[in-house]
Amino acid sequence: MTNYETYHHDVLVIGSGGAGLRAAIEASAAGVSVAVVCRSLLGKAHTVMAEGGVAAALGNVDDRDNWKVHFTDTLRGGQYLNNERMAELHAKESPDRVRELEAWGAVFDRTDDGRILQRNFGGHKYPRLAHVGDRTGLEMIRTLQDYTIHLGVDIYQEFTIVNLLKEGDKVVGAFGYDREKGLFKVFHAKAVIIATGGMGRIYKISSNSWDCTGSGISLAYHAGAELIDMEFVQFHPTGMVWPPSVRGLLITEGVRGEGGVLRNNAGRRFMFDDVPESYRAQTSTNEEEGWRYTQGDKNAKRPPELLTRDHVARCIMREIREGRGSPHGGVYLDIAWIKEKIPNATEHIRRKLPSMYHQFKELAGVDITKEAMEVGPTTHYIMGGVKVDADSQMTSTPGLFAAGECAAGLHGANRLGGNSLSDLLVFGKRAGEYAAAYARNTPAGKINEREVQEIATAALAPFERESSAAGENPFQIQYQLQDRMQELVGIVRTGKELEEALKHIGELKEKIIRVACSGNRGYNPGWHTALELTHMITVAEAIARAALQRKESRGGHYREDFPEKSDAFGKVNINIKKDDKGEMTVTQVTKPKMRDDLQQIVNEMK
Amino acid sequence: MASVTFQIWRTHASGGQLQEYKTEISEGMVVLDAVHQIQAEQANDMAVRWNCKAGKCGSCSAEINGHPKLMCMTRMSDMPQDKPITIHPMKAFPVIRDLVTDVSVNYRMKKKIKKFKPRPPDAPDGTWRMAQSDIDRIQEFRKCIECFLCQDVCHVLREHQLHEEFVGPRHMVYTAALEMHPLDVEDRREELKNTGGIGFCNITKCCTTVCPEHITITDNAIIPLKERVADRFYDPLMRLLHLFSKKKNNH
Ligand SMILES: Cc1cc2nc3c(=O)[nH]c(=O)nc-3n(C[C@H](O)[C@H](O)[C@H](O)COP(=O)(O)OP(=O)(O)OC[C@H]3O[C@@H](n4cnc5c(N)ncnc54)[C@H](O)[C@@H]3O)c2cc1C
Ligand code: SF4
Numbered sequence A: 001m002t003n004y005e006t007y008h009h010d011v012l013v014i015g016s017g018g019a020g021l022r023a024a025i026e027a028s029a030a031g032v033s034v035a036v037v038c039r040s041l042l043g044k045a046h047t048v049m050a051e052g053g054v055a056a057a058l059g060n061v062d063d064r065d066n067w068k069v070h071f072t073d074t075l076r077g078g079q080y081l082n083n084e085r086m087a088e089l090h091a092k093e094s095p096d097r098v099r100e101l102e103a104w105g106a107v108f109d110r111t112d113d114g115r116i117l118q119r120n121f122g123g124h125k126y127p128r129l130a131h132v133g134d135r136t137g138l139e140m141i142r143t144l145q146d147y148t149i150h151l152g153v154d155i156y157q158e159f160t161i162v163n164l165l166k167e168g169d170k171v172v173g174a175f176g177y178d179r180e181k182g183l184f185k186v187f188h189a190k191a192v193i194i195a196t197g198g199m200g201r202i203y204k205i206s207s208n209s210w211d212c213t214g215s216g217i218s219l220a221y222h223a224g225a226e227l228i229d230m231e232f233v234q235f236h237p238t239g240m241v242w243p244p245s246v247r248g249l250l251i252t253e254g255v256r257g258e259g260g261v262l263r264n265n266a267g268r269r270f271m272f273d274d275v276p277e278s279y280r281a282q283t284s285t286n287e288e289e290g291w292r293y294t295q296g297d298k299n300a301k302r303p304p305e306l307l308t309r310d311h312v313a314r315c316i317m318r319e320i321r322e323g324r325g326s327p328h329g330g331v332y333l334d335i336a337w338i339k340e341k342i343p344n345a346t347e348h349i350r351r352k353l354p355s356m357y358h359q360f361k362e363l364a365g366v367d368i369t370k371e372a373m374e375v376g377p378t379t380h381y382i383m384g385g386v387k388v389d390a391d392s393q394m395t396s397t398p399g400l401f402a403a404g405e406c407a408a409g410l411h412g413a414n415r416l417g418g419n420s421l422s423d424l425l426v427f428g429k430r431a432g433e434y435a436a437a438y439a440r441n442t443p444a445g446k447i448n449e450r451e452v453q454e455i456a457t458a459a460l461a462p463f464e465r466e467s468s469a470a471g472e473n474p475f476q477i478q479y480q481l482q483d484r485m486q487e488l489v490g491i492v493r494t495g496k497e498l499e500e501a502l503k504h505i506g507e508l509k510e511k512i513i514r515v516a517c518s519g520n521r522g523y524n525p526g527w528h529t530a531l532e533l534t535h536m537i538t539v540a541e542a543i544a545r546a547a548l549q550r551k552e553s554r555g556g557h558y559r560e561d562f563p564e565k566s567d568a569f570g571k572v573n574i575n576i577k578k579d580d581k582g583e584m585t586v587t588q589v590t591k592p593k594m595r596d597d598l599q600q601i602v603n604e605m606k
Numbered sequence B: 001m002a003s004v005t006f007q008i009w010r011t012h013a014s015g016g017q018l019q020e021y022k023t024e025i026s027e028g029m030v031v032l033d034a035v036h037q038i039q040a041e042q043a044n045d046m047a048v049r050w051n052c053k054a055g056k057c058g059s060c061s062a063e064i065n066g067h068p069k070l071m072c073m074t075r076m077s078d079m080p081q082d083k084p085i086t087i088h089p090m091k092a093f094p095v096i097r098d099l100v101t102d103v104s105v106n107y108r109m110k111k112k113i114k115k116f117k118p119r120p121p122d123a124p125d126g127t128w129r130m131a132q133s134d135i136d137r138i139q140e141f142r143k144c145i146e147c148f149l150c151q152d153v154c155h156v157l158r159e160h161q162l163h164e165e166f167v168g169p170r171h172m173v174y175t176a177a178l179e180m181h182p183l184d185v186e187d188r189r190e191e192l193k194n195t196g197g198i199g200f201c202n203i204t205k206c207c208t209t210v211c212p213e214h215i216t217i218t219d220n221a222i223i224p225l226k227e228r229v230a231d232r233f234y235d236p237l238m239r240l241l242h243l244f245s246k247k248k249n250n251h
C-alpha cells in the first residue's frame, strides 16, 4: 500500500509553457479552481527558448496584411493538410491575443509610430512576427507568468505527471510525483488540459529543451485519445553544427529575415537553384531584390532563404550530401555580409540578434558580425500530436483537452515560424475557456484506488531491480532511442529504415521492463528518466508508424522511396489510437471538404 | 580528449561533501555536458537542474570553482584543467539535493510586488503607443532569465540570509522594469522601502558582475530606484511636485 496525497481542482493544467499558462489564465477568469502542474520551475518551460516572434496579422508594418492572408499562408505552408477551422480561428484571433499581452505588461519592439513592430519570417507574405529582439519566448512566458501569479491559481512546480486517471471513458485526474521528494500525488479534477509541449528530445540532434519528451502526447494516447499527423516532424534548417556539444542548438530564422544568406562551400547561394512551384510567384530570382525585401521594400519579392522550413532544410541536406557542405557537415549562414550594404552593420546585428551573437561568441568562439556561421538541420517541432476539436480543444477522450505543441491540426504538414507562439495563445485560451465550461457542467468523477496503487507499484519497480545485474541504465536506453530516431526516422526516410526503426523500438520496449535505478526517491534523475522512457518510446513508435503509412513526400515528411506528393495522401490525415488489446493502430482518415467560404478565400489568394 | 577531475557536491543523510569524478572532455564541451556525462555513466542519481542548455532558462546556476555561473554557458576550454574543478550548489539557498537548491523564496518575494497596472489605452482600438527609445531601458531589465545568481552573490542574502527582509537584486530589476514601464501607473516606492528592504543594498555591485544577461543591475536599476524612493520620502520639494504632476510622464 503506497501513500499519496490528493489535491482537488476543477481544472488541472499540465504544463506551464505558453499554452498551459494561457489556459490557466482563461480557466481562472471563468471562476473555477485551477491547478497548474509543471515539472520544471515556473518560467523555465521550453517556450522561454522561442526566439523569432509571434505571428499575428496586426498589419502594423504592412497594412495589406489581414487574417485572410495569414490563413492562406498557414494552409500553403501546411500543404493543405491543416484543420482549416483551426487555421481560421488562429488567423482571426491571434492579433487580439498579442495585444492582450501588451496589456499585461509585455514590451515588444516598436515601429517608428510607437506600435508593435513586426518582422519577416519564412512563408509569411508580409512582415507579421511581433518580437522582442530574438528573445520573444522569454518575453511571452514572463508576461504570462507574472500575470498568472496574481490570479489565485495553484501552481505545483517540479511535479511530474506519469499517468492520467480515468473513470470509464472519461478522464478524472492525473497521477504524478514531486521531484524534490519523490512522493506520489493524485490530482483529482473535472477537466484536464494537456499543454506539455513537443518531443525534440527523442532525437539526438534537437533544438528542444530537456522537458520536451512528448510525455503529454503519450499520456493522452494511453488514456485512449486519438493522435493525428505524427509523421510530420519539423526539422529546422538552421541548427548549430559545431562544436559537438551544442549541435542542434537553434539559430533563429530571424537571421535570414534580417538579410542573412545561405551559401555552400563554393560560395553559391544554392537556395536560388530550387524554388517549389507553389512559391515561384512570390519568390525573387535575384540577390538584389531579395535584399530589398528584407529591408522592407514592399514591392520586392522574398529571397529563397525565406521559403518554408521543410524545403530549406532539404536543400541544405542536399548540399551536404552532395559534398558541397562546410567542414563540420553543415552549410554557411552569413549575416556579416550585410556590412557591404549598411553602415554600422556590427551594431545593427548585435542589436537585432543579441542572443545569436552571444550564443556563437560564447559557445563556438565565432563572431557572427565578422564570420559566417556553420549550420545544419535540427529536430525542432512536431506538427502532429493529440487530435482536438478546433473550437474547444477537447480531445476524443471526454474531460481531456490539449493545447499548444502537443495538440495537432493547425499546422498540417509543416508549421510556419511564429505560428507556434500564436497557437499557444489562441488555443491555450480556448482550451481554458472550454475546459472551465466543461468542469462547471460535470460532476467530479471517482478516482479508482486500485488503479492508483497499480501505477504507484509500477513507478517504484525500477528501484526493486537495482541490485539485479541485468538492470538497464535508463540514460543508455534514452541515448539508444535518440540515435535510432536520428538515423532511421530523420529528415530523409525510407520504408525499409522505418521498419528497422520499429524493430529497434520493439527491442527498447523489452529493455525498459528491466530498467533499474539506484539511490533514493528525492530528486533522482535516473529514476525520472526511467519513468519517462515509456512516453518517449510511445511517441517514437507513433512517429515511425505514421511515417511508414504515408507513402508520399509532403511538408516535414520526406520519403526517399516516394519522393513525390500524392493526391490520394493529400486528402487524408493519419490517425493513431490504442486499440482494446493495447496495440497501436494506424488508420487513414479522409479530410472533410473545406467550407465554401474558406475555399473561396484560398482560391482568391492563390 | 583529456581526462578531467571534478569535485561535485553530493548530499547524503547527514549533510554533504565534495565527491571526486573523472571524465573525458571533448571539444566544445561545457561544464553541464561534463556533469551530464558523469551522471549518465557514473552517478545516475546525481541531481542537477537544467532545461535549455542554451543560457536561456536560468535553471543551471551553480558555483564553479567558487564563481556563480550557468553551467551550460561555461566552456570547459575556459577552465584550468590541471587541477580539479569544483562544482557547488548556490550557497545562498538551501540545498534540496546535490546541485539543486530550493529557490522558492524568490517566487514568494516576487508575488509580493505590486503587479503591472497600465494607464488607459491610447487608441480607440485598445492599444498603446510607446517609442522604442522609451522602452530601451526596461527591455534591458526584461532580459532577466531568473537564474538567481545575483541573489546568490548578494551578501545581504548570502551571508546575512535576510531573504524575507530584502527582495534582492533580481526583484529590484523586476521592480525597476515595472516602475519605468511607460504605461505603468502603479506606485511601488513605499513597498520598496519597507517590505522590499532597498536600504539593505549598499551598492557593492557584486550582482552586476555575475549577471549572465549582462544587466547593469546596480547602476541602471537599483540606484535609480533608490533615488525615486529618496525623492518620495525625504525630499519635500519633490513631494510637492508629485502632488501637481502625474506620477509618470513619459510622453
Ligand atoms: C529554440 C526554439 C525557438 C523557437 N522559436 C519560436 C518562435 O520564434 N516562434 C514560434 O512561434 N515558435 C518558436 N518555437 C516553437 C515554440 O517555442 C514551441 O512550440 C512552444 O514554446 C511550445 O509551447 P507549449 O506551451 O506547447 O509547451 P512548452 O513550453 O514546451 O511547455 C511544456 C510544459 O509542460 C511541462 N510538462 C511536460 N511534460 C510534463 C509532465 N509529464 N508532467 C508535468 N509537466 C510536464 C513542462 O514542464 C513545461 O512546463 C521555438 C522552438 C525552439 C526549440
Ligand atoms: S549591489 Fe546591492 S543588491 Fe547588488 S550585490 Fe551589492 S548589496 Fe546586493
Ligand code: SF4
Residues within 6 Å of the ligand: B058, B143, B144, B145, B146, B147, B148, B149, B150, B151, B169, B170, B173, B210, B211, B212, B213, B214, B215, B217
Ligand atoms: S538579473 Fe541577471 S543574475 Fe539576476 S536573476 Fe536576472 S539574469 Fe540572473
Ligand code: FES
Residues within 6 Å of the ligand: B049, B050, B051, B052, B053, B054, B055, B056, B057, B058, B059, B060, B061, B070, B071, B072, B073
Ligand atoms: S540550462 Fe537553461 S540556462 Fe543553463
